Amino acid sequence: xxxxxxxxxxxxxxxxxxxxxxxxxxxxxxxxxxxxxxxxxxxxxxxxxxxxxxxxxxxxxxxxxxxxxxxxxxxxxxxxxxxxxxxxxxxxxxxxxxxxxxxxxxxxxxxxxxxxxxxxxxxxxxxxxxxxxxxxxxxxxxxxxxxxxxxxxxxxxxxxxxxxxxxxxxxxxxxxxxxxxxxxxxxxxxxxxxxxxxxxxxxxxxxxxxxxxxxxxxxxxxxxxxxxxxxxxxxxxxxxxxxxxxxxxxxxxxxxxxxxxxxxxxxxxxxxxxxxxxxxxxxxxxxxxxxxxxxxxxxxxxxxxxxxxxxxxxxxxxxxxxxxxxxxxxxxxxxxxxxxxxxxxxxxxxxxxxxxxxxxxxxxxxxxxxxxxxxxxxxxxxxxxxxxxxxxxxxxxxxxxxxxxxxxxxxxxxxxxxxxxxxxxxxxxxxxxxxxxxxxxxxxxxxxxxxxxxxxxxxxxxxxxxxxxxxxxxxxxxxxxxxxxxxxxxxxxxxxxxxxxxxxxxxxxx
Numbered sequence: 167x168x169x170x171x172x173x174x175x176x177x178x179x180x181x182x183x184x185x186x187x188x189x190x191x192x193x194x195x196x197x198x199x200x201x202x203x204x205x206x207x208x209x210x211x212x213x214x215x216x217x218x219x220x221x222x223x224x225x226x227x228x229x230x231x232x233x234x235x236x237x238x239x240x241x242x243x244x245x246x247x248x249x250x251x252x253x254x255x256x257x258x259x260x261x262x263x264x265x266x267x268x269x270x271x272x273x274x275x276x277x278x279x280x281x282x283x284x285x286x287x288x289x290x291x292x293x294x295x296x297x298x299x300x301x302x303x304x305x306x307x308x309x310x311x312x313x314x315x316x317x318x319x320x321x322x323x324x325x326x327x328x329x330x331x332x333x334x335x336x337x338x339x340x341x342x343x344x345x346x347x348x349x350x351x352x353x354x355x356x357x358x359x360x361x362x363x364x365x366x367x368x369x370x371x372x373x374x375x376x377x378x379x380x381x382x383x384x385x386x387x388x389x390x391x392x393x394x395x396x397x398x399x400x401x402x403x404x405x406x407x408x409x410x411x412x413x414x415x416x417x418x419x420x421x422x423x424x425x426x427x428x429x430x431x432x433x434x435x436x437x438x439x440x441x442x443x444x445x446x447x448x449x450x451x452x453x454x455x456x457x458x459x460x461x462x463x464x465x466x467x468x469x470x471x472x473x474x475x476x477x478x479x480x481x482x483x484x485x486x487x488x489x490x491x492x493x494x495x496x497x498x499x500x501x502x503x504x505x506x507x508x509x510x511x512x513x514x515x516x517x518x519x520x521x522x523x524x525x526x527x528x529x530x531x532x533x534x535x536x537x538x539x540x541x542x543x544x545x546x547x548x549x550x551x552x553x554x555x556x557x558x559x560x561x562x563x564x565x566x567x568x569x570x571x572x573x574x575x576x577x578x579x580x581x582x583x584x585x586x587x588x589x590x591x592x593x594x595x596x597x598x599x600x601x602x603x604x605x606x607x608x609x610x611x612x613x614x615x616x617x618x619x620x621x622x623x624x625x626x627x628x629x630x631x632x633x634x635x636x637x638x639x640x641x642x643x644x645x646x647x648x649x650x651x652x653x654x655x656x657x658x659x660x661x662x663x664x665x666x667x668x669x670x671x672x673x674x675x676x
Contacts, residue, residue: 191367191380191468191471193534194380194529194534195468195471195472197534198382198529198536199384199464199471199472199475200472200475201472201473201474201475202418202472202474202475202478203474204478205287205474205477205478205481206287208287208290209227209283209286209287209290209477210223210224210226210227210283210286211223211279211283211473211477212283212287212473212474212477216470217470218279218282218283218318218321218470219279219282219283219286219312219318220318220319221251221312221315221318221319224254224282224286224311224312225254227286228241228254228256228289228311229241231289231290231293234293235293238258238293238302239256239257239258239289239293240256240257240258240259241254241255241256241257242254242255242257243255244310244345244346244348244349245341245342245344245345245348246341246345247314247315247316247325247326247341247342248316248325248326248327248340248341248342249315249316249319249326251315251316251319253310253312253313253315253342253345253346254310254311254312255308255309255310255349256289256308256309256310256311257306257307257308257309258289258292258293258302258306258307258309259306259307260302260303260304260305260306262304262306265304265305265306266304266305266306266356266357266491266495266498266499267305267306267307267308267353267354267355267356267357268305268306268307268308268355268356268357268358268359268487268488268491269308269310269350269353269355269357269358269359269451269456270285270288270307270308270309270310270358270359270361270484271309271310271313271346271358271359271360271361271447272284272285272310272311272312272313272360272361272480273311273312273313273314273315273317273318273361274313274314274331274332274346274360274362274447275314275317275323275324275330275331275332275362275363276314276315276316276317276318276319276320276321276322276323276324277317277321277322277323277363277466278323278361278362278363278463278465278466279318279321279363279465280361280363280463280465280473280476280477280479280480281360281361281362281363281461281463281480282311282312282318282361283473283477283480284361284476284477284478284479284480284481284483284484285309285311285361285480285481285484286311287477287480287481288309288480288481288484288485289309289311291481291485292307298485300492301485301488301489301492303492304491304492304495305488305491305492307488308349308353308355310346310349313331313342313346314331314342317331325340325342327340327609328609329343329608329609330608331343331346332360332362332445332446332447333445333446333608334445334608335347335444335445335446335447335450336444336445336450336573336577336642336645336646336653336654336655336658337445337573337608337610337653337655337658337660338573338576338577339608339609339610344576347576347577348576350451350454350578351454351576351577351578354454354578354638355451355456356456356457356491356498356499356502357407357456357457357458357487357491357498358447358451358456358457358458358459359458359459359460359461359483359484359487360447360448360451360458360459360460360461361460361461361463361480361483361484362460362461362462362463363462363463363464363465363466363476364381364386364425364427364462364463364464364465364466365466365467366380366381366464366465366466366467366468367380367467367468368428370428370435371428373435374435374528374539374541375528375530375531375532375537375539376530376532377530377531377532378530378531378532379528379529379530379531379537379539380528380529380531381464381528381529382421382527382528382529382536383421383422383423383464383527384415384420384421384422384463384464384475384476384479385415385420385421385422385461385462385463385464385479385483386422386423386424386425386426386461386462387408387411387412387422387423387424387425387459387460387461387462388424388425388440388441388448388459388460388461388462389403389404389408389424389440389441389448389452389458389459389460389547390403390440390441390442390448390449390452390453390458390546391440391441391442391519391545391546391547391548391549392441392442392443392444392449392452392453392514392517392546392549392645393442393514393517393549393551394453394513394514394641394642394644394645395449395452395453395641396455396505396641398501398504398505399452399455399456399457399501399502399505400452402457402498402501403452403457403458403459404547406490406494407457407459407486407487407490408459410486410489410490411459411483411486411487411490413486414482414483414485414486415479415482415483418478418479418482420475420479421527423526423527424439424440424547425439425440425441425460425462426438426439426526426543429544431542431544434542435541435542436521436541436542436543436544437526437541437542437543437544438519438544438546439543439544439545439546439547440545440546440547441460441546442517442519442546442549443546443652443653444642444645444646444651444653445653446460447460448460450642453639453641453642453645454577454578454638454639454641454642455502455505455506455638455639455641457498457502459487461479461480461483463476463479463480464476506638511557512554512555512556512557513554513555513556513557513644513648514551514553514554514644515553515554515555515644515648515650515651516551516552516553516650516651516652517549517550517551517552518549518550518552519544519545519546519548519549519550520544520545520548520549520550521542521543521544521545522542522543522545523540523541523542523543524540524541524542524543525538525539525540525541526538526539526541527539553650555619555648556675557635558593558635558673558674558675559634559635559636559674559675559676560632560633560634560635560674561632561633561635561643561647561671561672561673561674562584562590562592562626562630562631562632562671562672562673562674563630563631563633563647563670563671563672564630564631564670564671565627565629565630565631566670567631567661567670567671569660570655570660570661570671571631573646573655573660574633574646577639577642577646578638578639578642579633579637579639579640579642579643580633580634580637581631581632581633582631582632582633582634583629583630583631583632584626584627584628584629584630584631584632585628586628587625587626587627587628588625588626589623589624589625589626590623590624590626590674591621591622591623591674591675591676592621592622592623592624592626592672592673592674592675593619593620593621593622593672593673593675594619594620594621594622594668594669594672594673595617595618595619595620595649595668595669595671595672595673596617596618596619596620596666596667596668596669597615597616597617597649597663597664597665597666597667597668597669598616598617598618598665598666599615599616599665600613600614600615600663600664600665601613601614601615602614602659610658610659610660611659612657612658612659613656613657613658613659613662613663614657615649615650615656615657615663616650617649617650617669619673620668621675624672632674633647647671649663649669649671656669
């Protein structure tokens, strides 16, 4: 019992006292996570012993590169943070319109600095290392290195208003989220990678094995199992892009896994693997018909420990994605075009994860050895549909709901307006079950509903909005407009409703 208490206090201390590792964590670092000293000290945080890249250093670094390579690099500002800092985005563009477009983002959580530093390192190498310049011949690249500037300045996960910006991809209530998503929509990438770090010491881990565990994985790959993402996009992500990145990680002697995080289920600790959730970037991007991955690097809560190792992980994975894009350009373009045909299939409104016992590797804190440990995995990569509906021709939204329309535009949807009163066949959503007995989540008053579809032939008034489903970003419409979907405008409480109400959103049918 005493030893259990010691381990718990150790884990809590590691969580709360960032940058002051316990001697036991130092031993784990020495034994399993030695730093990668071959990395060049060319970015701001790599040049100094303490601290990470701050905003002034970021802008100086980018400006110096821009001055050195004025014809190859462009800096724009996508908007401002809540504290008034301009958010820079960098473009490396060969000028060829038919190039694949690749989007890299880092620093969305302010206490995850390895992604930012890895992308700065990538920028420097692409511009200064002549052996890598070929990668830009058929690629147009956008890099958003520090998405959450306010959080990065304070080394805090959240935006200034306390929001987690990677839980704001559909509700879009933070000004940073709107600016970032609008920049993503304007660039309209074919491939997107979001760089994060994860916490290797967690309270839940203190209850595992004899006296606690910590994560052994340098890198975890998060990609979408959402069944509305075209199947070929899901397959290419896993068996081409992530597969190649896994090989690169292994070449450095690093361990990797599909992303897992602990969750409580009926009082037991389970591991969620993969994602179906459109509120975060991996799935949100994929629903825009984009090959999308979120990279989680072992780093939160351990200060600058193994920092070069972490930065090299981000850099080498980003480089892998660029090389995979370069080497498979025609194939990728063909598959992206083919995936548009998926938009004629049924839609999956809700789904459930496959639940199985599996063995994972972990570091046992008692023996200080890597062990195989059995856990319950709730796997989003093997999801099963629980509510399926026919795909409508489009959705009609009554004209007074302009807030919904503005969000849809930012998310990349093309919006039409009915020019003359017209008779149309529709399905209306009638709320048959309603619950709002939830704690606030990310400042939102959540709702959970069930709806029946009521067929009707109605006169659609001039000015009503029409969003057709035969467009590239249409797969995200299911997540936003079908009321039972867990990230819909109804579920998040953006569109308030009640029992027996007819929603001001109609499904357009033949």
